């Protein structure tokens with residue numbers, strides 16, 4: 177058998193011409209690479225090829241191409257690119273960085289068992305409770321609203337993952353946060369690119385000039401390891417004593433019996449659980465970033481707030497707080513949640529996938545080992561599907577009779593075998609936080625509101641900015657709200 181000659185192989189997808197060593201890095205807007213990719217797609221089409229240093233990247237600029245490759249052909253497209261610093265920082269255990277294989281599948285099974293659409297419903301009372309408590313904090317101290325969002329997100333994740341109450345003060349919660357912060361600060365794409373381009377860097381000792389980050393790397397790895405063991409031991413003790421609340425780790429222990437029997441599964445439980453927690457507390461996780469985005473949109477769109485509040489007042493009234501039973505009667509609120517997810521996606525290039533086999537798409541060759549990115553930002557700004565895409569218009573998700581349409585922006589959570597396993601939990605957290613805030617407060621501009629700094633790179637959202645949370649009712653004071661929250665109190 178003769179191998180096909182190089183010239184008879186399909187070509188790579190089109191793209192800007194790379195220069196030696198650097199590739200296309202000089203043309204890339206590194207603060208918002210998704211904008212450059214969207215710009216290039218006007219010349220090269222929905223699928224384009226680019227090289228950044230020594231990393232070969234294929235960018236999918238349309239929902240159709242992303243669904244075709246990352247979902248329908250997911251057996252070939254579910255790996256992650258190798259991140260050189262992950263191992264160095266002791267972070268190779270995290271699900272989001274895991275290569276495609278049995279370990280990833282084990283993590284995904286554990287998530288599925290506790291967070292599929294049906295199972296996620298059982299966490300709703302806790303999410304609502306956490307949202308109510310967040311309202312009380314905002315009322316008491318509105319200036320630090322972003323910190324209250326961080327606490328809300330961490331409360332939910334600790335509860336659904338470990339059945340742990342954030343007020344418990346266990347050391348593991350602190351160690352994991354600390355490790356996640358170090359990894360976010362030092363394990364950045366630049367150090368990763370340095371380690372990938374110059375592999376000997378990984379072997380240099382920490383005292384070597386410019387290698388100080390290695391001291392932090394060692395600390396980060398140790399903290400993360402201790403925290404994973406301690407959090408697991410904490411749930412084990414609760415389960416053995418019969419006091420454990422339902423959670424992902426407790427569910428997983430149910431099928432385990434003795435911890436010494438299946439080391440691999442025990443490690444998978446520790447690692448998959450810690451991934452959720454570290455993702456949510458790391459400087460800012462997805463849920464809290466999305467809530468900052470929500471405040472930003474509301475501050476600029478008082479007319480949207482009014483329409484949402486008319487709906488809430490009609491369905492819920494002013495004598496109680498919203499709950500999930502109200503959700504079907506509040507279509508505009510759901511439309512508002514979807515528009516907040518769509519209008520400015522917080523993960524504009526999601527998390528890159530990578531191929532495990534060669535493939536051909538629309539006559540183009542996609543080699544094994546290529547990084548494949550879905551340009552979520554380009555998908556969100558598709559004029560044909562979302563006319564006037566930069567405008568914030570929740571009604572684009574409503575039919576003419578006022579009911580919700582079928583577009584629940586699924587692409588915001590990624591694709592195929594790597595799709596976000598926490599999407600149902602995230603959806604319930606976002607809904608409960610947004611509806612509760614709108615029920616109680618008007619969000620208004622104040623001095624400094626226009627001077628907003630943005631997180632850039634892989635994520636994009638406004639960093640905390642000044643704004644006012646003005647209670648809507650004359651009698652919304654601490655004691656009234658406390659009695660409303662108490663009346664709704666759920667024990668979980």
Ligand code: HEM
Pocket residue numbers: 271272273274333451452455462463466523526527528529588589590591592593594595596597598599601602606
């Ligand atoms: C607004 C909130 C959220 C958004 C927009 C979001 C979005 C995403 C996206 C785009 C990915 C990458 C998917 C892909 O590679 O195709 C992802 C992965 C992931 N998400 Fe979320 N997420 C959110 C909240 C959550 C929550 C609350 C949890 C946990 C309870 C969670 C757990 C994860 C995990 C573990 C992964 C890695 C999956 C893997 O690599 O296989 N996410 N998320």
